[in-house]
Amino acid sequence: MRFMLLFSRQGKLRLQKWYVPLGDQEKRRLGRELVQTILGRKAKMCSFLEWRDLKVVYKRYASLYFCCAIEEQDNELITLEVIHRYVELLDKYFGSVCELDIIFNFEKAYFILDEFLLGGEAQETSKKSVLKAIEQADQLQEVRAVYLPRPLIPLISQAF
Amino acid sequence: MPAVSKGDGMRGLAVFISDIRNCKSKEAEIKRINKELANIRSKFKGDKALDGYSKKKYVCKLLFIFLLGHDIDFGHMEAVNLLSSNKYTEKQIGYLFISVLVNSNSDLIRLINNGIKNDLASRNPTHMNLSLHCIANVGSREMAEAFAADIPRILVAGDTMDSVKQSAALCLLRLNRTSPDLVPMGEWTARVVHLLNDQHLGVVTSATSLITTLAQKSPDDFKTSVSLAIARLSRIVTSASIDLQDYTYYFVAAPWLSVKLLRLLQCYPPPEDGALRGRLTECLETILNKAQEPPKSKKVQHSNAKNAVLFEAIALIIHHDSEPTLLVRACNQLGQFLQHRETNLRYLALESMCTLASSEFSHEAVKTHIETVINALKTERDVSVRQRAVDLLYAMCDRSNAKQIVAEMLSYLETADYSIREEIVLKVAVLAEKYAVDYTWYVDTILNLIRVAGDQVSEEVWYRVIQIVINRDDVQGYAAKTVFEALQAPACHENLVKVGGYILGEFGNLIAGDSRSSPLVQFKLLHSKFHLCSVPTRALLLSAYIKFINLFPEVKATIQEVLRSDSQLRNADVELQQRAVEYLRLSTIASTDILATVLEEMPPFPERESSILAKLKRRKGPGNQPGAEEARQERERERERERSLNGSAEHREGGAAASAKSSPSVDVLSVAALPTNRPRPVSSVSLMQTPFLASCAAPSSLSAGPMTSLYPSADLLGPTGSPPSTGGSLLVDVFSDSLQAGPAPLDLAPPNTAVSEDNFSRFICKNNGVLFENQLLQIGLKSEYRQNLGRIYVFFGNKTSNQFLDFSSTVNCPDLLKTKLNVHTKPADPTIDAGAQLQQILNIECLEDFTPAPVLDIQFRYGGTLQNFGVKLPVMLNKFFQPTEMEAQDFFQRWKQLGAPQQEVQKIFKAKHPMDTEVTKAKIMGFGTALLDGVDPNPTNFVGAGVIHTKNTQVGCLLRLEPNTQAQMYRLTLRTSRDTVSQRLSDLLSEQF
Secondary structure: OOEEEEEEOOOOEEEEEEOOOOOHHHHHHHHHHHHHHHHOOOOOOOOEEEEOOEEEEEEEEOOEEEEEEEOOOOOHHHHHHHHHHHHHHHHHHHOOOOHHHHHHOHHHHHHHHHHHEEOOEEOOOOHHHHHHHHHHHHHOOOOOOOOOOOOOOOOHHHEO | OOOOOOOOOOHHHHHHHHHHHHOOOHHHHHHHHHHHHHHHHHHHHOOOOOOHHHHHHHHHHHHHHHHOOOOOOOOHHHHHHHHOOOOHHHHHHHHHHHHHOOOOOHHHHHHHHHHHHHHHOOOOHHHHHHHHHHHHHHOOHHHHHHHOOHHHHHHHOOOOOHHHHHHHHHHHHHHHHHOHHHOOOOOHHHHHHHHHHOOOHHHHHHHHHHHHHHHHHOHHHHOOHHHHHHHHHHHHHHOOOOOOHHHEEOOEEOHHHHHHHHHHHOOOOOOOOHHHHHHHHHHHHHHHHHHHOOOOOOOHHHHHHHHHHHHHHHHHHHHHOOOHHHHHHHHHHHHHHOOOOOHHHHHHHHHHHHHHOOOOOOHHHHHOOHHHHHHHHHHOOOHHHHHHHHHHHHHHOOOOOHHHHHHHHHHHHOOOOHHHHHHHHHHHHHHHHHOOOOHHHHHHHHHHHHHHHHHHOOHHHHHHHHHHHHHOHHHHHHHHHHHHHHHOOOOOOHHHHHHHHHHHHHHHHHHOOOHHHOHHHHHHHHHHHHOOOOHHHHHHHHHHHHHHHHHOHHHHHHHHHHHHOHHHHOOOOHHHHHHHHHHHHHHHHOOHHHHHHHOOOOOOOOOOOOHHHHHHHHHHOOOOOOOHHHHHHHHHHHHHHHHHHHOOOHHHHHHHHHHHOHHHHHHHHHHHOHHHOOOOHHHHOOOOOHHHHHHHOOOOOOOHHHHHHHOOOOOOOOOOOOOHHHHHHHHHHHHHHHHHOOOOOOOOOOOOOOEEOOOHHHHOOOOOEEEEEOOOEEEEEEEEEEOOEEEEEEEEEEOOOOOEEEEEEEEEOOHHHHOOEEEEEOOOOOOEOOOOEEEEEEEEEEOOOOOOOOEEEEEEEEOOEEEEEEEEOOOOHHHHEEEOOOOHHHHHHHHHHOOOHHHEEEEEEEOOOOOOHHHHHHHHHHHOOEEOOOOOOOOOOEEEEEEEEOOOOEEEEEEEEEEEOOOOEEEEEEEEOOHHHHHHHHHHHHOOO
16 A cells, blocks of 8 residues: 545545655645545545556545555455444544544544554454554553543444 | 543643634634744743653644644654653654654654664563554665664564564565665575464464565565465365454455465466465365355445455466466456446456456457446446446457447547547557458548547557558558548548648549549648648648649649748748748759659558557556556567568567667757758757657658758758658658657657657756656756766666666767767666666766767666656756856957857847846856856856867857846857857757846
């Protein structure tokens, strides 16, 4: 996998993970271009497209698009499930995850992703193992904040 | 208050994020961010030492700001400090900041590496993992240098925790991708292979990715992984009894691992050992069988995971291409998917079938699905799926179904999306040519293409139809008749006018017997389109007219009258004017015999690979889709066909050789215009245009280049007095090379131009910079010159994440340059690794003053596609300047000495850039001369002096540049002891202001 982007329906990037060395400018340019391309597609279209010399796999959950750029020989369907597993991990961790969780706890979203994918490859596909690693890290923390009630749309219930 | 916060809850961060979200405008957001940045900066600079928590919070805020898309230029040090914190979360945020905002600041890298080193040595698995994640995320060369040797040890050590092994494996994978030279192979490789037997499936999953990457580079070292991978796969796929617990995903056993194992096996041929091979076949059959079983869940995740494994199994079957039964089963399975209700599956089935079509075992089976695919082309709502259908139709096309497929593609083209039209045009053109039994069908198809999608018909396509018509006399009469009819349409595409003009100019006589298409009717028909056409087409039509004068003496007077009209003879376009003048003179003074010789029919073109095919391959681009393999086979088949056509493979080599000298022959043309030594505008026609104009002139056996020398002299046979056929064949070369070597010559945008000179003129006044760049490759230069010697360091940067193979870069001097410039170079390394840079040194010696530039011919293989193009090297005469300081008196004395009219070249031109004194000074000094102050009585003028050093002689040069800011004009005067030098320097320097 070359990179992964999470962005909102308004085109705001919520998370970006690059597995290839690129300059900041280049990243921004590619990000903008790809976000536009995907937002320009209609619902119910194919989840895969050719983009530059890459394949792009994307899926929308509620208000968030998850999008991976993969190499020629990579498997599209398993990438779609990489996305889903990541959503499941976020969901389990935050408890009915929604876009705001990822905005306010972006660092956690990165930590979870690093446990799941590393160098663009699946590192640990077991949900339990990934969450255990994150929970262990959380236990090393001194303070734990309290959840507040949130009237928001959970991502997982709204896969498109 | 923000609604959410989890973990350790940095309240300040949440408040800040919340503030940003509440900003009503971009301005408000920027204001809020600037306020925060100022605050953080003051905290970091303050006297009071910050505690870890505050530092973490601020670093995290900076990170958030960066991720919003703003630049962050401080805080790196604080982040590095966090690495040595003994609180896990602080360390974690420090690492995250570094991973996201890595900066190649070398001091910092040392500190970061220090932090990582401590954590790697800590034996604390959570800390080790953090540091490994950081290395994997950053993957920089510095980190590879520091840790590439340690990580394999951690990976294979017996006491390493599983989770650390996983991180270490993928960390090593990343380093191997970015700096393979720094990852030492060694005794650890054998132990890595054995990780495939590990009890922990997570470890196996990570290790499989690593082994696949390593096996791609050195398959022999990892051969033993084949049997282990098959054993593992077999246990997952065939034994239903094993419970994989959490590695089962929606009732599918370890789909990620299965896909990776199947991928690893694609690095190798089918196993030779019978038992092993049987076991693998059994696995693949089981996977195919499972596809027929009823689903265990209705969830899409279940079917996706199951089919992910299935598609990877099919990819392996296709890769092995050895088991006919499996191939046909795979094809049938994909056939089912072609009609599946999931768009995703239809898309993948079309894509995967494309590769199946190129296997001899399954080609026929794929063909049975033709109706479904045609239907997909008509009914799919998603353009990307229709695109796949076009690809598949193209792949499954052969002699038996070519007419049907071409007809379907043509009819689809009428309504096709603009984004894919050009590619369809190319495909139709290739298929029509390849499978033409009857060339009238081919001609009809191409004319139809122009009618339906004229704008997308590139030069390659219409050049090709002309090549074929010229080479096959059985189709010439038909072609003339058909274009004549097509031109009757009240509105026809300009490309049709081009083809029509060319073909009637050559073969109009074949239909002239019919009074409905008598010479005069033909001429009037063509001329009725003339005024609506662009300059290049008009130029081509003028050439067709002179051909008409030769073919049909009866219309000579009519045509001469047209040529003589003011709109031609005084046309504002120099090319048109020149042609009109020259053709008119030619028709007036030359005898019929000479006219017949000069304007004889074009000789056949050498048979060679279709340039359209080349263009299509380029379009598909590197890392080619289903088809890298397919395109290769395509080319093989194409070659095969050519060999059978020609009885030998010679033409192939001929074609390659011609393509290698493509750039020189282009140069010859532009140079040919110079020695006439009068201010010919033609010499300023850019090289990009020259071959095109030359090719437009094709109907005359003369090209635009020789033409210029032809006119003033009485020697009608060309500059060297060689027979006209030479002129003709020069033209053929130019014409066909512009076809062969690159995209349309006028197409100014393409990254893979035949000879790129985009940045050439930028180097006239400077020595370093980026010479060329496309999506794959960047070429940078550093050059230094002393007297008549120069050295250029060329840096080739591979921008992709794949290796370039068979790389070569050679310097090509046009013939005219060979005696004037020596360029020595050592062969470049044949591979450039992903992201790596290769340096080549060129040593240059200037023997004599010169005009053309050498060309760097670059060739390499990327993702199975051969890339080949030239880049004009910025070696120009002024590089061999030595500046000369002198007093005003001296200057004027010499100025007077160089007073002969041919020694001075003066040029008045409009400013192209803002007229800035400092910039102008810098440019003149960059040009190589000394800038002389206080010489010119008018202080706004610039005066320079220098000596050009060549091996044989030295040429003193004086220059004066007079800006007129009011008129935004310059006057540049150059005086040297040699007219050619004055002219060349003037041409070079006047482009710069």
